[in-house]
Amino acid sequence: MSADLRTPRVAIIGAGMSGVGMAAKLKMAGIESFHLYEQWTGFGGTWQANTYPGLSCDVPSRYYQYTFAPNPDWSHVFSPGREIWEYINKVADDYGLRERTSFSTKVLDAEWLTDHWKLRSDDGREEDYDFIVTAAGGLVHTRKPDISGLDSFAGAAFHSAEWDHSVPLEDRRIGVIGTGSTGMQITRALAPVAGHYELYQRTPQWVFPLGNRRYSRLTRWVLRRFPALNMVLYRAHQRALEGSFATAPVNDGFWRWFIQALCRLNLRLIRDPELRRRFTPKDEPMCKRLVIGSGFYKLFERPNVELVDAGIDHVEPRGIVTTDGQLHELDVIVLATGFNAHDFVRPVELIGPDGLRLSQVWDEEPFAYRSVALPGFPNVLMLIGPHSPFGNQSLFAISENQQDFALQLIDEWRRGALDAIAPTMEATERFNRELHDAAKDTVWASGCKSWYIGKDGLPHAFPWVPERHRELLRAREPEDWEQIPVGSASA
Numbered sequence: 001m002s003a004d005l006r007t008p009r010v011a012i013i014g015a016g017m018s019g020v021g022m023a024a025k026l027k028m029a030g031i032e033s034f035h036l037y038e039q040w041t042g043f044g045g046t047w048q049a050n051t052y053p054g055l056s057c058d059v060p061s062r063y064y065q066y067t068f069a070p071n072p073d074w075s076h077v078f079s080p081g082r083e084i085w086e087y088i089n090k091v092a093d094d095y096g097l098r099e100r101t102s103f104s105t106k107v108l109d110a111e112w113l114t115d116h117w118k119l120r121s122d123d124g125r126e127e128d129y130d131f132i133v134t135a136a137g138g139l140v141h142t143r144k145p146d147i148s149g150l151d152s153f154a155g156a157a158f159h160s161a162e163w164d165h166s167v168p169l170e171d172r173r174i175g176v177i178g179t180g181s182t183g184m185q186i187t188r189a190l191a192p193v194a195g196h197y198e199l200y201q202r203t204p205q206w207v208f209p210l211g212n213r214r215y216s217r218l219t220r221w222v223l224r225r226f227p228a229l230n231m232v233l234y235r236a237h238q239r240a241l242e243g244s245f246a247t248a249p250v251n252d253g254f255w256r257w258f259i260q261a262l263c264r265l266n267l268r269l270i271r272d273p274e275l276r277r278r279f280t281p282k283d284e285p286m287c288k289r290l291v292i293g294s295g296f297y298k299l300f301e302r303p304n305v306e307l308v309d310a311g312i313d314h315v316e317p318r319g320i321v322t323t324d325g326q327l328h329e330l331d332v333i334v335l336a337t338g339f340n341a342h343d344f345v346r347p348v349e350l351i352g353p354d355g356l357r358l359s360q361v362w363d364e365e366p367f368a369y370r371s372v373a374l375p376g377f378p379n380v381l382m383l384i385g386p387h388s389p390f391g392n393q394s395l396f397a398i399s400e401n402q403q404d405f406a407l408q409l410i411d412e413w414r415r416g417a418l419d420a421i422a423p424t425m426e427a428t429e430r431f432n433r434e435l436h437d438a439a440k441d442t443v444w445a446s447g448c449k450s451w452y453i454g455k456d457g458l459p460h461a462f463p464w465v466p467e468r469h470r471e472l473l474r475a476r477e478p479e480d481w482e483q484i485p486v487g488s489a490s491a
């Protein structure tokens with residue numbers, strides 16, 4: 001390393017997919033002065049927390065991976081969750097990240113002290129950093145429904161992201177609440193093994209039919225033997241996904257029509273007209289995050305599988321009582337009820353210059369400049385923060401765009417080109433105005449309740465094609481940023 005480069009001290013909050021990627025890229029850039037903080041016991045983030053039966057990713061593995069660590073050994077087109085978790089762990093170990101990570105450690109807050117951040121964690125440590133990279137994930141804080149009597153249930157009840165593996169499932173009476181991607185995947189895994197299986201549906205969801213395929217040993221051998229092919233396949237999958245599923249929600253063109261038509265055709269596979277009616281959503285396909293998978297509706301032809309669409313009134317020790325007065329006796333209740341998807345970075349508090357607090361700034365709704373930074377908080381960079389391109393696309397790829405942008409800024413600091421920098425409020429407001437204008441034309445705004453929608457009733461996900469996200473983060477636009485005078489401490 002050149003002697004006239006400064007050494008940036010970087011804290012990475014979260015050692016999931018984003019945090020591991022960021023740390024690996026810092027290492028590749030010759031920066032060793034970073035530390036990862038992880039609240040859970042291992043690497044992997046959402047893939048560490050979620051272990052429910054049937055967990056897999058509905059984004060193809062060839063594209064759901066780091067560009068710098070292509071894996072020739074994916075078992076399936078859509079690989080199981082455990083395999084993705086193992087992959088992230090392997091990358092973390094390959095880059096020697098274990099000794100740079102504090103596991104089971106929660107960051108409490110970070111405070112700006114004249115020219116650096118002081119970060120406090122719940123292990124009692126206080127460390128100084130020049131940069132904070134938040135990589136705390138988007139779907140972390142479980143959303144548990146406020147159903148009266150749930151605590152009184154005599155069987156086992158847990159959220160899908162807090163699976164209790166000590167609970168036997170075979171031949172049991174299982175009730176799953178929620179019909180999002182998680183509820184659908186759990187249904188496919190458990191309906192065939194349960195004694196009696198009930199899926200509690202509040203709002204019907206569209207399901208896009210897509211099968212999964214195992215990769216042959218020959219394919220894996222070829223990809224190990226000719227590693228360059230891995231990147232060819234990555235780009236091919238990227239092109240295919242970006243041109244279709246990632247574009248359809250934001251552009252009203254062929255792909256939106258095609259995906260919606262296939263969802264409608266899939267529904268027609270339900271032979272019983274009454275069951276089909278009960279499964280028919282009122283909103284447009286893709287307004288809520290599209291559920292992807294095959295064989296879902298067919299399961300409801302089994303005698304042990306039931307769709308319950310009467311509302312849940314309360315839970316009593318023996319099971320769920322629906323609003324029609326019926327008691328559904330159960331041994332296990334699973335809450336596949338999703339996440340508080342707008343609780344980015346929380347509960348970590350950031351206290352910027354002049355005492356500006358993140359919790360106050362984001363009191364109404366989290367917002368960001370181009371999904372990566374915040375006015376008033378110098379040298380804070382966010383991965384998978386507000387307005388990131390969520391939806392049916394690869395968060396690995398999105399996060400890598402953001403990691404590369406973070407690396408640019410850290411590199412500028414390293415070369416002495418900046419000390420403390422944040423986007424201006426003017427540039428951030430401009431970006432948010434453009435975003436909200438464009439959001440009105442997306443399918444997410446077509447009239448449904450979903451986690452894309454903020455408290456203001458508007459979709460907050462990135463409303464343009466993925467290429468636009470790359471363009472916005474290709475290079476820092478100097479006029480959108482302001483140097484924060486070093487010496488301005490928090491009040």
Ligand code: NAP
Binds near residue numbers: 146180182202289449
């Ligand atoms: P979700 O999409 O938010 O779905 C939550 C479900 O729970 C909805 O059906 C919701 O009904 C229902 N629900 C919530 N509260 C309820 C209540 N009080 N009573 C009855 N029903 C209630 O959550 P998710 O399925 O966990 O998925 C979250 C996100 O994780 C997905 O959108 C996706 O981005 C990601 N994910 C991805 C994969 C993958 O393969 N890549 C797999 C799983 C999850 P309403 O619709 O009426 O609100």
